[in-house]
Amino acid sequence: MKYYTHCNIYASCMQWKSEKSQKLLNKLGQLIRKKRLDITGKSLNMFSYEFDLNPGNICKIETGKIEPKFVMLWRIAEALSIPLSELIRELENEIDFNLIEK
Numbered sequence: 001m002k003y004y005t006h007c008n009i010y011a012s013c014m015q016w017k018s019e020k021s022q023k024l025l026n027k028l029g030q031l032i033r034k035k036r037l038d039i040t041g042k043s044l045n046m047f048s049y050e051f052d053l054n055p056g057n058i059c060k061i062e063t064g065k066i067e068p069k070f071v072m073l074w075r076i077a078e079a080l081s082i083p084l085s086e087l088i089r090e091l092e093n094e095i096d097f098n099l100i101e102k
Helices: 020-040 044-050 055-062 070-079 084-094
Strands: 001-007 012-017
Touching: 001 070, 012 020, 012 070, 020 044, 020 055, 020 084, 055 070
Parallel strands: none
Antiparallel strands: 001 012
């Protein structure tokens, strides 16, 4: 199964997401959602409102529908009061594959 998303709304280029890339996005989203609930206990809307984050984007990140930008991940980590490196480390421990085949 292949996933495609527009990489620029003004251009006709398409970005291809492999199954592994999509699996990684799904794991990241699940981890962020788990952290949000475990650490803050807040609903998505309350979390977004309190930390000035777009609830639509947070929802899409948590469901693996979009690839979050680095700055957004940093802001989410700050809102969770954890270093971004901790979030990445936990994600690395949860995945059992490489994105690039060697």
